[in-house]
Amino acid sequence: MNTMVLTKTADDISSMRVRGAGRIARTAAAALQEYGASLDSKTLAEFITEMEKAAVILRGTRPTAVSLPNAIRHVMRGVQKAETLVEAQRALHDCATEFIRDSHAAVDKIADITARQIPDDAVIMTHCNSQAAIAGIIRAHEQGKVREVYATEVRPRNQGYLTIQALSDAGISVSFIVDSAARMFMPKVDQVITGTDAIMSNGAVVNKIGTSQIALCAHEARKPFIVAAETYKFAPRTILGERIPIEWRSAEEVIGSERVLPANVTVKNPAFDVTPPAYVDLIVTEIGAFAPSYAPFIIRDHLGWNISEFQKDYTYSYY
Ligand code: RUB
Numbered sequence: 595m596n597t598m599v600l601t602k603t604a605d606d607i608s609s610m611r612v613r614g615a616g617r618i619a620r621t622a623a624a625a626l627q628e629y630g631a632s633l634d635s636k637t638l639a640e641f642i643t644e645m646e647k648a649a650v651i652l653r654g655t656r657p658t659a660v661s662l663p664n665a666i667r668h669v670m671r672g673v674q675k676a677e678t679l680v681e682a683q684r685a686l687h688d689c690a691t692e693f694i695r696d697s698h699a700a701v702d703k704i705a706d707i708t709a710r711q712i713p714d715d716a717v718i719m720t721h722c723n724s725q726a727a728i729a730g731i732i733r734a735h736e737q738g739k740v741r742e743v744y745a746t747e748v749r750p751r752n753q754g755y756l757t758i759q760a761l762s763d764a765g766i767s768v769s770f771i772v773d774s775a776a777r778m779f780m781p782k783v784d785q786v787i788t789g790t791d792a793i794m795s796n797g798a799v800v801n802k803i804g805t806s807q808i809a810l811c812a813h814e815a816r817k818p819f820i821v822a823a824e825t826y827k828f829a830p831r832t833i834l835g836e837r838i839p840i841e842w843r844s845a846e847e848v849i850g851s852e853r854v855l856p857a858n859v860t861v862k863n864p865a866f867d868v869t870p871p872a873y874v875d876l877i878v879t880e881i882g883a884f885a886p887s888y889a890p891f892i893i894r895d896h897l898g899w900n901i902s903e904f905q906k907d908y909t910y911s912y913y
Pocket of ligand 1: 613614615721722723725753790801865
């Protein structure tokens with residue numbers, strides 16, 4: 595049994611060595627696959643028990659990205675339906691492979707559909723570091739449509755540096771700005787494109803802290819705010835009124851380890867915020883581009899969560 599793959603993956607995700615909702619999902623799926631292949635379970639029940647324990651460990655690593663429980667659920671679905679040990683082992687392998695393959699294909703498709711939304715000679719603003727959003731911007735650049743991208747710094751973890759590197763590597767002109775300069779530059783921008791960690795059934799978008807301020811500025815300046823999201827970023831249980839937990843991270847991320855704060859001061863470091871659907875113009879997925887009000891239909895018609903699925907699933911410990 596290879597518990598190393600589990601502990602290392604869990605640590606990589608919680609410490610953000612692996613970060614970004616899509617990458618987190620694929621890494622967890624691969625870890626479950628590798629862990630399952632290393633088990634020497636003698637019975638189906640034993641195998642399922644071990645796999646469910648592994649799912650719980652991975653599920654607990656970062657609370658906000660719904661891609662993580664959605665990936666785990668996809669991979670575990672075949673295991674839970676299997677009638678023999680061999681069937682469960684094969685299902686685990688196949689479901690994980692399928693999830694990873696489809697996830698990459700989804701980002702590629704989103705790049706095409708996002709590029710179609712980008713006008714000629716476009717100036718775009720983006721926030722944080724989203725593979726899906728960046729893929730769309732790069733695809734539009736390949737079509738000769740991008741003049742410039744404004745990329746924010748993304749305090750406190752500075753994911754903006756990853757974004758400017760990716761855009762620069764693709765040959766795109768970039769203006770790097772501090773987060774608080776977003777409103778000042780908004781009039782120069784044609785549209786904003788970000789990724790997301792979770793989309794609620796009412797179309798609200800959960801993404802890196804600061805996203806909602808940028809969406810508000812875009813709304814004020816009447817600039818389209820576009821979200822690039824694989825369909826596994828939709829959060830089925832929000833249909834039932836469940837909220838997306840917002841991850842709060844350490845004070846050290848904000849002030850460093852050396853600084854001593856004055857008395858009576860605490861640091862508050864939420865990693866994500868919620869952008870209301872009224873400030874979201876379009877959600878681009880691999881199956882098409884939708885208004886946020888279409889979110890419940892994606893959850894029902896594409897992800898297959900109907901009433902009976904919710905009832906059956908209510909006992910799942912990792913979702
Ligand atoms: C990353 C972040 C990204 C989304 C979407 O936050 O907010 O915008 O995860 O990314 P963190 P992707 O750095 O805290 O993980 O499109 O790559 O899934």
